[in-house]
Amino acid sequence: xxxxxxxxxxxxxxxxxxxxxxxxxxxxxxxxxxxxxxxxxxxxxxxxxxxxxxxxxxxxxxxxxxxxxxxxxxxxxxxxxxxxxxxxxxxxxxxxxxxxxxxxxx
Numbered sequence: 191x192x193x194x195x196x197x198x199x200x201x202x203x204x205x206x207x208x209x210x211x212x213x214x215x216x217x218x219x220x221x222x223x224x225x226x227x228x229x230x231x232x233x234x235x236x237x238x239x240x241x242x243x244x245x246x247x248x249x250x251x252x253x254x255x256x257x258x259x260x261x262x263x264x265x266x267x268x269x270x271x272x273x274x275x276x277x278x279x280x281x282x283x284x285x286x287x288x289x290x291x292x293x294x295x296x
Contacts (some may be wrong), residue, residue: 192225192227192230192232192237192244192247192248193230193232193234193236193237193245193247193248193250194225194245194246194247194251194255194258194259194262195207195216195222195223195224195225195240195244195245195246195258195262196213196244196246196251196254196255196258196284197244197254197258197291197293198240198242198243198244199222199223199244199245200205200288200291200293201221201222201293202222202242202244203218203221203222203223204240204241205218205223206239206240206241207223207236207239207245207286208223208275209214209239210235210236211236211241212231212233212238213229213230213231213233213274214229214230214274214275214276215230215231215274215275216236216275216279217265217278217282218275218282219226219265219281219282219283219284219285219288220281220282220283220288220289221284221288221289221291222244222288224261224262224265224266224282225245225262226262226266226271227262227263227266228266228271229271229273229274234247243293244281244288245281257287258287258288260286260287261287261288262285264285264287265282265284265285269282
């Protein structure tokens with residue numbers, strides 16, 4: 191997995207990242223965006239445009255991003271690789287972790 195989206199995206203979904211992604215590997219869930227771990231080409235185009243700094247390199251991901259990384263893996267293990275978000279009809283259902291995630295005002 192090249193990049194992962196974390197907690198700052200939950201309930202924000204700015205979508206600037208989608209516009210920058212050259213391979214269409216960022217998918218929309220009910221509460222946040224998800225980067226497909228197998229479709230991402232590690233170009234980093236999405237990272238600097240995220241206004242809430244929710245995107246980080248998976249190799250640099252700290253403990254706070256790890257559950258989101260596992261959550262994305264679980265989502266795409268079930269969905270498979272549709273070859274880009276434009277090949278999916280509608281918004282994806284969030285994983286159990288993200289659906290139940292309680293944001294805090296840090």
